C-alpha cells in the first residue's frame with residue numbers, strides 16, 4: 150500500500166505518520182527528515198538542498214524525486230507512508246511513473262486539514278529532537294527536561310525554518326504548490342480529508358479509520374489490513 154499524507158506545514162503530518170507507521174509496520178518516508186539529515190551530514194545532496202530549506206522554498210523536483218526513488222528502489226514491495234512527498238503536481242506525476250515500475254500506485258491520500266493561522270501558531274511553538282526527530286510543542290507537548298529529548302536524550306531545538314518569516318513563506322508555498330494535489334487525488338476518488346485541529350489522539354483515530362476503510366475495500370473481507 151502506498152499512502153501519501155498531505156497538509157500544511159504544522160498540520161501534524163510527521164507526528165501522525167510516524168505513529169501510524171510504527172503501529173502498522175509501514176515504512177515511513179519523510180522527505181523533510183531525509184533532507185535535514187543529508188544537510189546535517191554535509192553530503193553533496195545536503196549542500197545542494199540547504200539554501201532552499203533554510204529559505205522555506207521547495208528543493209528542486211529533480212533532487213527530491215531522485216532521493217525518493219533511491220529510497221523506494223531499495224524496498225519496492227514495502228507498504229509506504231509518504232510524508233512530505235509529493236509537494237506539487239510534477240512530483241505527483243513522477244511518483245506515479247516510479248510506482249508503475251512495480252505495478253504500484255498511490256492507493257490513498259490522507260489530507261490533514263488545518264487553517265493557516267492555526268498551522269502558523271503550531272510552528273511557532275514546535276521543537277524537534279536534532280537526533281531522533283521526535284516532535285514536541287512548547288505549549289501542548291513540552292519536553293520533561295528543557296532542551297533534552299524524552300525519547301533519546303538528544304538536543305531539542307526549534308527548527309530554523311519554523312522562524313516566523315520562513316514559516317509564513319512555507320505556508321504560502323504549500324498553498325500555491327501543494328493544494329492543487331487535493332483536486333488531483335480527489336478526482337481519482339482516493340482523497341480522505343481529516344480535520345487536523347484539536348486533539349492529536351482523535352486525529353490519529355480518524356487517520357486509522359481512513360486506512361482501515363482502504364484496507365477493507367481492498368481486501369473485500371473486512372480483515373482491516375495488518
Ligand code: AMP
Pocket residue numbers: 158180181182184201202203205206207208209210213232233234235236240310319
Ligand atoms: P518538511 O519537514 O516536510 O516541512 O520539509 C522541510 C523542507 O524540506 C521544506 O520546506 C522544503 O524546503 C524541503 N522539502 C521537503 N520535502 C520536499 C519535497 N517533496 N519537495 C521539495 N522540497 C521538499
